[in-house]
Amino acid sequence: MRKLSIKLENCFGIEKLQHEFDFSRSNVFSIYAKNGLMKTSFAKTFKLLQEGKEDDICDMIFDKGGTTEVKIDGTLIDKDQVFVIKSFESSYESDISALLIKGDIQEQLKEVFKVRNKLLKELEKLSGVKIKKTLQGRTTYELEPYIIKDLGLSENSLLLCLDSLKNPSPEITFEGVAYSEIFDPSILKKIESKEFQDGITSFISSSDEIYESFVYLEKGKLTLPKFKDLRKSLQKDSFFIKNNGILLSGNQEIKDIDSLDSKVQEIEDRIKQTPSFQEIEKLLSDAKGIALKDIIETHPEIIEYLSKDKLDMLRKILWLTYLKKNESLLNELISKYKLLSDAIDAVSVDDTEWKHALDIFDQRFTVPFSMSVDNLKGAVIGESVPQVKFNFTRGSEHKTVNRSELDELDTLSQGEKRALYLLNIIFDIEQLKKRSKEVIIIVDDIADSFDYKNKYAIIEYLYEMAKESNFYLLILSHNYDFYRTVSSRLNIDRTNKLFANFGNHEINLYQEKYQNQPFKYWANQASLKYVLALIPFVRNLIEYGKDRNICGQGEDFLYMTSLLHEKHDTYSITFADIEPIYKEYIDANDFKPEINKSVKVIDAIFTECDKISVSDAELENKIILAIGIRHKAEIFMKSQISAYSNSLSWKDKDKHQVTGTSSDFLSFVNSATNQTHTLFDGYKQFGTDDKKMILNEVSIMTPENIHLNSFMYEPLLDMDITELLSLYNRVKAL
Numbered sequence: 001m002r003k004l005s006i007k008l009e010n011c012f013g014i015e016k017l018q019h020e021f022d023f024s025r026s027n028v029f030s031i032y033a034k035n036g037l038m039k040t041s042f043a044k045t046f047k048l049l050q051e052g053k054e055d056d057i058c059d060m061i062f063d064k065g066g067t068t069e070v071k072i073d074g075t076l077i078d079k080d081q082v083f084v085i086k087s088f089e090s091s092y093e094s095d096i097s098a099l100l101i102k103g104d105i106q107e108q109l110k111e112v113f114k115v116r117n118k119l120l121k122e123l124e125k126l127s128g129v130k131i132k133k134t135l136q137g138r139t140t141y142e143l144e145p146y147i148i149k150d151l152g153l154s155e156n157s158l159l160l161c162l163d164s165l166k167n168p169s170p171e172i173t174f175e176g177v178a179y180s181e182i183f184d185p186s187i188l189k190k191i192e193s194k195e196f197q198d199g200i201t202s203f204i205s206s207s208d209e210i211y212e213s214f215v216y217l218e219k220g221k222l223t224l225p226k227f228k229d230l231r232k233s234l235q236k237d238s239f240f241i242k243n244n245g246i247l248l249s250g251n252q253e254i255k256d257i258d259s260l261d262s263k264v265q266e267i268e269d270r271i272k273q274t275p276s277f278q279e280i281e282k283l284l285s286d287a288k289g290i291a292l293k294d295i296i297e298t299h300p301e302i303i304e305y306l307s308k309d310k311l312d313m314l315r316k317i318l319w320l321t322y323l324k325k326n327e328s329l330l331n332e333l334i335s336k337y338k339l340l341s342d343a344i345d346a347v348s349v350d351d352t353e354w355k356h357a358l359d360i361f362d363q364r365f366t367v368p369f370s371m372s373v374d375n376l377k378g379a380v381i382g383e384s385v386p387q388v389k390f391n392f393t394r395g396s397e398h399k400t401v402n403r404s405e406l407d408e409l410d411t412l413s414q415g416e417k418r419a420l421y422l423l424n425i426i427f428d429i430e431q432l433k434k435r436s437k438e439v440i441i442i443v444d445d446i447a448d449s450f451d452y453k454n455k456y457a458i459i460e461y462l463y464e465m466a467k468e469s470n471f472y473l474l475i476l477s478h479n480y481d482f483y484r485t486v487s488s489r490l491n492i493d494r495t496n497k498l499f500a501n502f503g504n505h506e507i508n509l510y511q512e513k514y515q516n517q518p519f520k521y522w523a524n525q526a527s528l529k530y531v532l533a534l535i536p537f538v539r540n541l542i543e544y545g546k547d548r549n550i551c552g553q554g555e556d557f558l559y560m561t562s563l564l565h566e567k568h569d570t571y572s573i574t575f576a577d578i579e580p581i582y583k584e585y586i587d588a589n590d591f592k593p594e595i596n597k598s599v600k601v602i603d604a605i606f607t608e609c610d611k612i613s614v615s616d617a618e619l620e621n622k623i624i625l626a627i628g629i630r631h632k633a634e635i636f637m638k639s640q641i642s643a644y645s646n647s648l649s650w651k652d653k654d655k656h657q658v659t660g661t662s663s664d665f666l667s668f669v670n671s672a673t674n675q676t677h678t679l680f681d682g683y684k685q686f687g688t689d690d691k692k693m694i695l696n697e698v699s700i701m702t703p704e705n706i707h708l709n710s711f712m713y714e715p716l717l718d719m720d721i722t723e724l725l726s727l728y729n730r731v732k733a734l
Helices: 039-050 103-127 143-150 159-165 179-183 185-191 194-213 224-236 257-272 275-283 290-298 300-306 308-325 327-345 353-362 376-380 403-409 414-434 452-466 480-489 518-525 528-533 535-544 556-561 575-586 601-611 619-643 662-670 675-683 689-701 710-718 721-732
Strands: 003-011 014-022 028-032 067-072 082-085 132-135 138-141 246-248 252-254 370-373 388-394 397-402 439-444 471-477 497-503 506-511 648-651 657-660
Touching: 003 039, 014 039, 028 480, 039 067, 039 082, 039 439, 039 471, 082 414, 103 143, 103 308, 103 327, 138 143, 143 308, 159 327, 179 185, 179 290, 179 308, 185 194, 185 290, 194 257, 194 275, 194 300, 224 257, 224 300, 252 257, 257 275, 257 300, 275 290, 275 300, 290 300, 300 308, 308 327, 353 414, 388 403, 397 403, 414 439, 414 452, 452 471, 452 480, 471 480, 518 528, 518 575, 528 535, 528 575, 528 601, 528 619, 535 556, 535 575, 535 619, 556 575, 575 601, 601 619, 619 662, 619 675, 619 689, 619 721, 648 662, 648 675, 657 662, 662 675, 675 689, 689 721
Parallel strands: 014 506, 028 471, 028 497, 082 439, 439 471
Antiparallel strands: 003 014, 003 067, 132 138, 246 252, 370 388, 388 397, 497 506, 648 657
């Protein structure tokens, strides 16, 4: 894969996004996007592509249909070429079947499955029970679970119960009777009704009298069903050739099949003439009962098996009847499976890729449980869905629960729930590794809300994923520290480190400008904007290091603080004054000739703020605006407080409540550790609501301290340049 091109419109929160990802240099892109910009919508869009539900993509708020055009090297993407890892899905559970099925065994089982499927289709025809059915998009298997339950088999797989199915011998047979025509819920409800069951009791009493009238029959031994089975066997074995015959009790001689048929018919006619039989037929005269009525007409002897206490026996008789009819297919299946049974019995969970994936997880994460597979054999041969168990231990106590029970108990912490989610993702990724097909993997803020240990564990796994030749990763994050760490650990090419920005109703992805130590680059360039943007950085370096009093005014830290807050000397500091400070603390080059060193730094800050436009989204412009906003806010608040004639209250450094004049308050402000916030506390006591609202935004949007490490710039990186410009202009207009 070389290029992935995407064109998205009205895809949930994405109004428009068009970009081409070039994987020729690296198979990984990292994308930094602030919260609420695009990540969730991007992941949701690709998740629906993965599920083949492109028609569900839309702008749900404005009720607009979404359009997508996603191509790999010019060809529309296939759903199997996409895999999305969302930030968190509490109920997510991987299908781990493929990780448990042994490849060599699976190949040999193909012939076994052919015979098994053929047998199931024959049983489906005879029973009327579907092998599987789909309702509201959900597929459920019916035939095999019914057989297993009704015959009381010990395993949830026919293949694992073949020994129990050998030589099926029903005590009687009901050929031509469909299971579904008796055990359909609506028919079964009629059968189990009191009226119907009373009719059966009456019928059994009548049939006892009939059996007594035919001297060659005996209730419980030679009944009508067995007499009919005898008739089938004699005809099948050509018994009546050579003038063979049978002698019934009472010296009744039977010399041919027709004579035997007459006897059977005579018994059935007597049964059908009984009032109890006719009453039962009347109960089945509606549309629902007509099929059962036909069965009773053909097999009147089935009536006694419709009593509640014999229904389970009837279920078993019917399945054994069907299996007996297909005994040759059943024997073929038993024979083919037996050749592999030893290899299947020898399989250990330790030999599976599922255990390998679990080991990967255990080496990185800590959770309070171990895991096991309850039905390993059935899962290994692909006959049943793996039943994963969670095993908890506390001292000598042990408890095992399944996934649904674990979710219901809700005892895991949020971190443990996220770890369990990641485990299931690892299961899926390990399955993707087995495929040779290239796949785009969208990773949406996967490390969100994890502690540092687990964040780095995730990064290490992403590193391993990136080494897979068929994986192409788009890693999205709103966490700048995680974004930078991933970019570094995975050694992502600089052209593949992207920032997301929104403007003109469109999201744009562009290469990150400062990828390696922006402060060093700014110090080397020393142009006007870079010098201004470095003010908080230089001040903090002095704060955390040794103050050398280069300014000659006492402390360089306080001197630089005057460029971030309104102080007595703010309007006297020039570029000539700060150049030696920059050279001393950050080894900066000479300031560029464009900088007039006699100009006051504060004047340059305001001039640059007035020049910045919405297209100037670089970090240095945001820092300059943040500084300018703070100055303008402090100028306004100081002037308003100075003109205020009533008393103000505040807490001194010892947290004691103090009341005084505006002059007293402003004197206290000069020594406060957080000047902007302290001024706002004073102004709030008398200012108007509209102005307080604007000044409150200043506190929120301009961090008091911009620290040394790049990760602390995240609040400004997240902030839209449009928002900062709007706030600057509103504060300036106060």
